[in-house]
Amino acid sequence: MLRIDHPRTAHPGIAARAADTDTTGHIPAQNWKELADAGYGALFHSDEDGGSGADSDAQVAAMEALARDCPSTYWSATVSSLLCAKLIATYGDSTHRPLLHALISGRRLAAFGVVETAAGSDAGTYQTTVRPASPPGSAGPAGTGFTITGEKSRITNAPNADLAVVLARRERAAGDDGPDWCLAFVDLHQPGVHRYAIPHMGLRGMPWGGLVFTDALVAEADVIPVPLDELSEGMTWGWLLVSVAAIGIAESALAASVAHAGSRVSFGRPLAHMEGVQAQIALSRAEIDAARLLARRAAAERTAGRPARSLIAMLKIYATEMAVGVTERAVQIHGATGVTAGHEVERLYRDAQMNVIGAFASNRLRELVAENLGLGPAVYAPFDWVRSTGLAQDPVGLNGPSLEGT
Amino acid sequence: MAIPIITAPTDAATRLAGPLVPLDLGGGGLSAAETCELLEAFGEGSRDPGLGLAAVAHAVLATVPMRAFGTPDQRRHYLPRMASGEWTGAVSLLQTQGASLAPTVNAQRAEKNWILDGTVDLVAGAPAAHHFLVIAADPDGERTAFLVDRDTPGLQVEPTGSGAMPSCLWGRLTVDSCRLGDDAVLGTPRAAAREVEPLLAALDWVFTCAPWIGVMRALLGDAVADARDRHRFGRPLAHSQSVRLDLADMAVQCELAAGMLHRAAAEFDVGTRSGARPSYEHAATTRLFTAAAVRSVTAAAAHLHSADGLAERAHRDAAFFAATGGGGEVLRAVVAASVLELG
Ligand SMILES: Cc1cc2nc3c(=O)[nH]c(=O)nc-3n(C[C@H](O)[C@H](O)[C@H](O)COP(=O)(O)OP(=O)(O)OC[C@H]3O[C@@H](n4cnc5c(N)ncnc54)[C@H](O)[C@@H]3O)c2cc1C
Numbered sequence: 001m002l003r004i005d006h007p008r009t010a011h012p013g014i015a016a017r018a019a020d021t022d023t024t025g026h027i028p029a030q031n032w033k034e035l036a037d038a039g040y041g042a043l044f045h046s047d048e049d050g051g052s053g054a055d056s057d058a059q060v061a062a063m064e065a066l067a068r069d070c071p072s073t074y075w076s077a078t079v080s081s082l083l084c085a086k087l088i089a090t091y092g093d094s095t096h097r098p099l100l101h102a103l104i105s106g107r108r109l110a111a112f113g114v115v116e117t118a119a120g121s122d123a124g125t126y127q128t129t130v131r132p133a134s135p136p137g138s139a140g141p142a143g144t145g146f147t148i149t150g151e152k153s154r155i156t157n158a159p160n161a162d163l164a165v166v167l168a169r170r171e172r173a174a175g176d177d178g179p180d181w182c183l184a185f186v187d188l189h190q191p192g193v194h195r196y197a198i199p200h201m202g203l204r205g206m207p208w209g210g211l212v213f214t215d216a217l218v219a220e221a222d223v224i225p226v227p228l229d230e231l232s233e234g235m236t237w238g239w240l241l242v243s244v245a246a247i248g249i250a251e252s253a254l255a256a257s258v259a260h261a262g263s264r265v266s267f268g269r270p271l272a273h274m275e276g277v278q279a280q281i282a283l284s285r286a287e288i289d290a291a292r293l294l295a296r297r298a299a300a301e302r303t304a305g306r307p308a309r310s311l312i313a314m315l316k317i318y319a320t321e322m323a324v325g326v327t328e329r330a331v332q333i334h335g336a337t338g339v340t341a342g343h344e345v346e347r348l349y350r351d352a353q354m355n356v357i358g359a360f361a362s363n364r365l366r367e368l369v370a371e372n373l374g375l376g377p378a379v380y381a382p383f384d385w386v387r388s389t390g391l392a393q394d395p396v397g398l399n400g401p402s403l404e405g406t
Numbered sequence: 407m408a409i410p411i412i413t414a415p416t417d418a419a420t421r422l423a424g425p426l427v428p429l430d431l432g433g434g435g436l437s438a439a440e441t442c443e444l445l446e447a448f449g450e451g452s453r454d455p456g457l458g459l460a461a462v463a464h465a466v467l468a469t470v471p472m473r474a475f476g477t478p479d480q481r482r483h484y485l486p487r488m489a490s491g492e493w494t495g496a497v498s499l500l501q502t503q504g505a506s507l508a509p510t511v512n513a514q515r516a517e518k519n520w521i522l523d524g525t526v527d528l529v530a531g532a533p534a535a536h537h538f539l540v541i542a543a544d545p546d547g548e549r550t551a552f553l554v555d556r557d558t559p560g561l562q563v564e565p566t567g568s569g570a571m572p573s574c575l576w577g578r579l580t581v582d583s584c585r586l587g588d589d590a591v592l593g594t595p596r597a598a599a600r601e602v603e604p605l606l607a608a609l610d611w612v613f614t615c616a617p618w619i620g621v622m623r624a625l626l627g628d629a630v631a632d633a634r635d636r637h638r639f640g641r642p643l644a645h646s647q648s649v650r651l652d653l654a655d656m657a658v659q660c661e662l663a664a665g666m667l668h669r670a671a672a673e674f675d676v677g678t679r680s681g682a683r684p685s686y687e688h689a690a691t692t693r694l695f696t697a698a699a700v701r702s703v704t705a706a707a708a709h710l711h712s713a714d715g716l717a718e719r720a721h722r723d724a725a726f727f728a729a730t731g732g733g734g735e736v737l738r739a740v741v742a743a744s745v746l747e748l749g
Contacts, residue, residue, distance in 0.1 A: 258745060258746060272746045272748055273748070275739070278738055278739060279738045279742070281742050281745055282691075282737070282738040282739075282741035282742045282745065283694070283738070285687075285691055285741050286691040286694045286695040286698075286741065289666065289669075289688070289691050290662040290663070290695050293662075293666060293668075293669055294661060294662055297665060311661070314657065314658040314661055314662075317654070317655075363651060365654075366650065366655065367654075370650035370651065370653055370654045373626075373653055373654070373657055374630050374634070375633055375634070375644040375650055376644055376645075379641075379644075381641075381645070385639040385640060385641060386639065389639060
């Protein structure tokens with residue numbers, strides 16, 4: 001009978017180095033080599049785009065397998081070879097093929113810079129701007145290039161990426177009625193780019209930090225005007241990748257729990273014989289399955305090119321919060337071992353929380369799902385409707401106002 | 407008394423009565439996956455969890471074991487009439503959990519006959535049923551599945567009220583020295599524990615979820631309409647973020663539970679990736695998950711007031727749904743047994 005239809009270790013070396021990757025905050029070069037040899041990035045792309053054109057189930061399985069082996073490596077590699085590469089494949093043209101191939105093959109690493117230092121959930125706060133290069137001449141033939149200025153922050157791969165796909169405002173010349181926004185493919189090895197790392201709670205091996213652009217140069221072909229609405233469909237690759245990270249983390253936490261429950265003896269028998277432990281394990285099993293099934297469905301829709309924004313938003317809300325619950329149970333099942341620095345479930349517990357925030361936090365996505373249910377767009381108003389109802393005041397005590405002040 | 411939706415002689419009702427009966431026996435010839443969709447739509451359209459359960463009890467719980475283990479004669483005798491709705495079959499929801507509950511019906515071998523004695527409660531569809539699927543235990547504890555016709559001497563059906571799902575029509579079945587021939591045995595004698603019982607359990611875990619997916623969708627639709635219509639603090643509820651976030655979570659639960667159900671149902675058509683049989687673990691996780699989803703969706707919808715009182719009924723029936731199929735205690739143990747390879 002089948003029990004296990006979820007991936008096991010696909011990259012034993014990467015899995016064996018996961019604890020070190022977390023402790024040192026650095027993804028070993030050997031990880032990159034093994035991923036390149038395995039053709040990981042190629043899975044997500046069609047033959048025409050230089051990929052191997054895996055079907056959506058195979059893609060999700062490969063993603064989850066890597067997420068199980070090492071969530072940090074998974075995040076870094078998948079942001080580059082799936083998310084950034086999809087954006088380049090979608091919005092770039094033939095001049096970007098070498099770049100695309102470099103990302104898919106893992107020869108170069110990309111970051112996706114959207115969020116800045118202000119509220120990441122609100123695109124209205126993004127300031128980074130692309131403007132025509134002036135004086136003319138800098139990035140190619142006179143006057144044809146652009147510069148970019150601004151600060152992107154809390155960006156995966158920012159500290160070490162070769163390239164950033166950056167969402168920026170467009171400074172439009174008179175008569176240009178194109179979109180307000182663009183994607184800029186920015187070479188990060190140039191003087192106008194400064195970067196910094198931000199220490200973080202989980203996914204510590206994943207490079208994370210900021211990119212400061214000060215009149216950094218961008219070639220004309222690398223600035224693609226895009227309406228913000230349309231771009232959000234592209235961002236769903238990001239939500240999907242984070243959801244699968246959560247599922248992989250949860251599955252690893254469950255596997256660790258099962259192993260521990262089978263070997264740790266308490267009251268004369270392994271913990272696995274305790275119904276309280278069983279209940280936690282059964283619940284985790286059911287919840288992970290539910291998330292994975294939705295992930296497969298969402299990935300199939302997205303891979304087929306159908307709009308799947310709402311479905312992937314639902315997935316991200318559930319899968320990421322589910323993994324927080326599953327890792328919490330795993331820590332509990334492990335007892336003090338689970339809260340010991342360096343233990344697998346301690347690491348997974350820290351990693352899980354990162355997914356709830358990264359690439360649009362849960363409640364921001366719930367708003368989006370609500371809108372798609374037919375409730376209309378979110379309505380943001382100053383919170384001023386309680387006082388007028390009389391509910392926000394202390395009532396009198398049992399004896400009424402007569403004794404007050406005595 | 408009859409269950410109108412099952413016996414009404416329209417095309418659609420025929421399909422609801424016998425979706426899983428093969429075409430050559432007069433049934434709908436639907437796959438398990440298609441049957442699930444039908445039951446989901448029925449739950450959503452009827453807005454009645456009890457009626458949905460009645461349909462499942464007859465068209466799935468009473469039908470599939472016969473299709474799977476019946477002799478050619480049994481299949482020819484019962485299934486065409488079950489598919490047309492002329493006869494309905496009934497099963498006790500206390501007999502869909504293997505031997506986790508002590509048996510309440512005894513079987514004695516007497517010459518070439520079997521003598522059945524005992525009582526089973528919570529028989530879904532009993533008052534209208536033409537026959538019953540009953541599991542009985544030998545003196546040595548081995549269990550056998552029987553098809554017991556309503557007109558068997560010694561058989562009595564007492565309609566019982568039920569706090570929940572009243573439209574399912576409940577009853578208590580008593581067999582008092584009921585004499586049955588070998589042709590009433592379903593499957594191998596004394597082998598229910600490895601034949602009919604695991605099947606009944608998985609069918610209950612999976613298919614009773616299907617109407618609930620539809621009921622949850624109906625509640626979600628009601629909740630969205632309500633949020634559009636009503637005001638609080640002088641603002642439309644649709645502007646209230648707490649309402650919006652709750653509705654989003656309801657929608658998420660519907661999708662997740664449907665995904666679980668579709669996997670488990672499809673396994674009855676094609677087996678799993680590594681075997682021809684459906685996975686009991688998947689069936690049990692489906693029920694465990696869906697019961698929780700139904701509880702949370704009905705709780706979130708409890709404030710709704712529709713003319714047909716769906717929210718109140720669903721809230722009440724959800725508690726019942728979560729307690730049947732073994733409830734959390736059985737389901738968690740079953741899932742844990744599979745995951746831990748113990749038990
Ligand atoms: C691991 C990780 C990787 C990341 N990688 C990248 C990357 O590669 N590229 C990139 O651009 N960014 C990246 N980010 C940044 C991420 O996209 C933002 O952190 C996220 O969008 C939330 O923005 P914020 O942190 O500024 O929180 P805020 O926007 O300040 O939100 C804080 C809280 O308020 C809630 N909230 C916000 N708005 C609403 C609303 N309308 N209704 C209800 N609640 C609301 C949120 O749900 C959240 O819980 C990453 C973040 C993490 C944690």
